[in-house]
Amino acid sequence: GQNIDQPTEMTATEGAIVQINCTYQTSGFNGLFWYQQHAGEAPTFLSYNVLDGLEEKGRFSSFLSRSKGYSYLLLKELQMKDSASYLCAVQGNKLVFGAGTILRVKS
Amino acid sequence: DVKVTQSSRYLVKRTGEKVFLECVQDMDHENMFWYRQDPGLGLRLIYFSYDVKMKEKGDIPEGYSVSREKKERFSLILESASTNQTSMYLCASSFGQQETQYFGPGTRLLVL
Numbered sequence: 001g002q003n004i005d006q007p008t009e010m011t012a013t014e015g016a017i018v019q020i021n022c023t024y025q026t027s028g029f030n031g032l033f034w035y036q037q038h039a040g041e042a043p044t045f046l047s048y049n050v051l052d053g054l055e056e057k058g059r060f061s062s063f064l065s066r067s068k069g070y071s072y073l074l075l076k077e078l079q080m081k082d083s084a085s086y087l088c089a090v091q092g093n094k095l096v097f098g099a100g101t102i103l104r105v106k107s
Numbered sequence: 108d109v110k111v112t113q114s115s116r117y118l119v120k121r122t123g124e125k126v127f128l129e130c131v132q133d134m135d136h137e138n139m140f141w142y143r144q145d146p147g148l149g150l151r152l153i154y155f156s157y158d159v160k161m162k163e164k165g166d167i168p169e170g171y172s173v174s175r176e177k178k179e180r181f182s183l184i185l186e187s188a189s190t191n192q193t194s195m196y197l198c199a200s201s202f203g204q205q206e207t208q209y210f211g212p213g214t215r216l217l218v219l
Binding site: 035041042048099 | 111140142147148149150151152155165197205207208209210211212213
């Protein structure tokens with residue numbers, strides 16, 4: 001079977017750092033995606049990890065451990081506009097999405 | 108920039124009506140996908156297509172059909188809409204089968 005788990009909601013303060021975790025069990029693994037989705041809008045691509053380790057892209061970083069079936073998205077210097085849902089998706093034979101983590105950034 | 112467009116942002120239909128949701132991408136992508144998104148369930152794959160006139164069932168195809176007559180256009184059809192098909196419908200496309208998917212803005216469908 002396929003299962004992707006991420007926290008339902010998180011709250012953090014503007015300027016802080018937040019880590020959103022994702023654990024997965026899938027049949028086959030060809031990479032892991034993170035998407036950002038603002039309310040009422042389309043998901044937009046943030047990052048893609050296929051090898052173990054940390055990928056950094058500006059304020060956002062994504063980490064993968066294939067042996068542990070684990071990834072996280074790290075957001076630094078949080079801004080109010082980062083309030084959104086963050087979707088973890090695993091590419092096996094097809095792309096399977098987690099339910100998403102709603103991040104609320106407060107001032 | 109990849110652009111994926113969907114024919115409607117909001118749609119209200121009655122039970123039993125036939126509903127067409129259209130999706131067009133302008134990047135010559137081979138692959139196109141239809142998902143529905145419901146609170147607490149995430150995105151679930153309804154159908155996908157790897158080529159013109161080709162279609163494959165996703166995880167929840169019941170009650171839906173699709174059409175891909177041209178490479179840039181992928182249509183989702185609800186033959187007889189039911190209230191449990193009230194949802195957000197998202198179309199996506201990608202160049203390779205396992206490459207980044209780019210999403211349209213979504214169609215929020217309400218079936219009364």
